[in-house]
Amino acid sequence: MKIKKAVIPAAGFGTRFLPATKAQPKEMFPIVDKPALQYIVEEVVDSGIEEILVIIGRNKETIENHFDRSIELELELERRGELELLEDIQRISHMAKIHYIRQSQPLGLGHAIYCAREFVGDEAFAVLLPDDIIYSSRPCIAQMIHIYDKYGGSVLGVKEMEDDILCKYGNLQGEIIEDRVYRVDGLIEKPKIGENYSNISVLGRYIITPAIFHILEDLEPGIDGEIQLTDGLDRLAQIEDVYAYRFEGIRYDIGDKFGFLEANVEFALRDEEIRHRFIKYLDRVVKNYR
Numbered sequence: 001m002k003i004k005k006a007v008i009p010a011a012g013f014g015t016r017f018l019p020a021t022k023a024q025p026k027e028m029f030p031i032v033d034k035p036a037l038q039y040i041v042e043e044v045v046d047s048g049i050e051e052i053l054v055i056i057g058r059n060k061e062t063i064e065n066h067f068d069r070s071i072e073l074e075l076e077l078e079r080r081g082e083l084e085l086l087e088d089i090q091r092i093s094h095m096a097k098i099h100y101i102r103q104s105q106p107l108g109l110g111h112a113i114y115c116a117r118e119f120v121g122d123e124a125f126a127v128l129l130p131d132d133i134i135y136s137s138r139p140c141i142a143q144m145i146h147i148y149d150k151y152g153g154s155v156l157g158v159k160e161m162e163d164d165i166l167c168k169y170g171n172l173q174g175e176i177i178e179d180r181v182y183r184v185d186g187l188i189e190k191p192k193i194g195e196n197y198s199n200i201s202v203l204g205r206y207i208i209t210p211a212i213f214h215i216l217e218d219l220e221p222g223i224d225g226e227i228q229l230t231d232g233l234d235r236l237a238q239i240e241d242v243y244a245y246r247f248e249g250i251r252y253d254i255g256d257k258f259g260f261l262e263a264n265v266e267f268a269l270r271d272e273e274i275r276h277r278f279i280k281y282l283d284r285v286v287k288n289y290r
């Protein structure tokens with residue numbers, strides 16, 4: 001069955017990025033000139049999905065405003081004859097059908113996904129975590145839909161990670177069944193040092209079958225006292241086939257200050273309009289700090 005819906009949880013406090021996130025959502029921080037969340041919505045749309053549910057928390061009105069029309073701005077751009085910019089701005093509000101729901105208590109990612117059950121209904125759906133921005137020639141979630149179409153079960157987006165950061169992510173136990181594809185035997189959320197199953201981490205992209213909702217319904221809180229999606233997926237793998245796919249592309253963890261800077265520098269270096277000036281600037285400035 002075609003994947004028609006995507007869920008984007010954007011209700012976190014962004015504590016790794018305080019004080020910047022005190023009154024504004026980290027999902028709206030710009031990577032060069034576009035808010036992070038727009039990259040995610042574009043990935044969804046470019047993968048052929050048209051309906052999106054964004055799970056929001058407090059202080060998230062700017063997210064709704066960004067994807068809605070801004071008539072005053074449109075009129076002003078038209079008056080100034082800035083037609084290219086006008087088209088860009090209008091495109092944002094027409095890109096997809098975006099719905100919003102509020103997660104009123106911060107009970108964890110598993111709980112946020114559980115809040116999407118009515119929107120999703122009885123079909124497999126995509127989940128994209130906006131902390132993970134993936135730069136690739138083919139959208140990451142489209143790559144994963146391809147694997148879902150082939151195998152028919154849930155698919156988790158994974159990558160091999162360095163030993164010292166495995167404890168930051170969901171960790172995979174599984175066996176490789178074809179190039180880049182694993183059958184999942186188990187998962188552990190943020191394993192303690194030495195308790196990881198492998199060096200393969202789950203990185204913010206999922207295709208999940210609706211059976212997850214029955215599991216999340218009465219899942220106990222896990223690590224950090226939160227209802228963990230990883231724990232739910234671990235159970236799901238005990239009752240039906242779950243796969244993992246080592247996706248192609250460069251992944252940035254923009255929930256982290258360093259990852260956010262990496263994304264900004266590298267997207268700027270890819271931007272035809274500013275790259276030449278920016279390279280000269282970097283060459284010059286880096287010397288002063290060595």
Ligand code: G1P
Nearest residue numbers: 109132168169170202203204230
């Ligand atoms: C979440 C998930 C974790 C996953 C990570 C990817 O953790 O719980 O399994 O590996 O995203 O970025 P968070 O970073 O929100 O704590």
